[in-house]
Amino acid sequence: MESLSYRIGPDARYGGTDITISLTPEESAAIGSADIATLTDWFDTALWALAAMRTGRSYRGPETSRQIGAGDAYDMITGLDHRLLPRLQAIRDAAIRRHEELGGTVQELATAMDVGRSTAQYRRVVLRDNPAAFDGWATTPVVHGER
Template identity: 45%
Template sequence: MDPIDLRYGDNSRLGGADITISLTPTQYEAIHDEVENLGGWLHAALWALARLRTHEDTAGHPYISGPNDWHVAINTLDKHLLPRLEGIRDAMIRTHANAGGSLQNLATSMDVSRSTAQYRRDRVLKGKDRPSTWENWATGDLRIDPQDVSDR
């Protein structure tokens, strides 16, 4: 069974598309405290992407964004979603290395050159203040209040 379900048009709640991401009970238990916030932040990213491409408001009317219209989206992406995605990626790089993964395999996985993969892996494994706060969050070694990101 596919863990992602897409419903389009009249089959969706707002007439455009619904994206449903399903988790097993074990997966949900591991991340249940973060599911609602992560879903909201992912929605903000998709909303901003659509707004950038359509130049329309949520009712479908033409809209020219002003400088104050992007505060929430920028803050959501910069302070909430991106640090967590980077933490997940870094935890995966560390786990890959600890499992004996080769640099060539990492490079292939990241679709980068071997030297770039080595640089990124070295940054994760040997960089200052590592593992990072968000890498620790990703592995469950640190619980972070979703709103408490101002000092991270």
């Protein structure tokens, strides 16, 4: 099933590339509209930051094609480090915990993580004993489309 589509070139909103991520009704309901909106914004920040880091320029806002400044870097750090990464880590950690609950082996986890068996075993133990701030966010169902 294809869940991504692209519109490239002059037909794209900014003339570059539009990316569409499609979710099923069940996926949309499970995530909730507020989380979909904020995660999409932070994914957009990640792609903007990557382009800016590769070119040293920002191509958004009233002044297109300008050198990035400290304010841009601040926005990138906030969006990525403070907002997106903790949530991505919580999703990953929940998947690791669920893998174990479903009978997944340490060797399978090591292969999935592309790490040694001892590292995978350590990760399982750490996650079992040390829940992170967003662990509940990743596994708590949304009620009536909202958190």
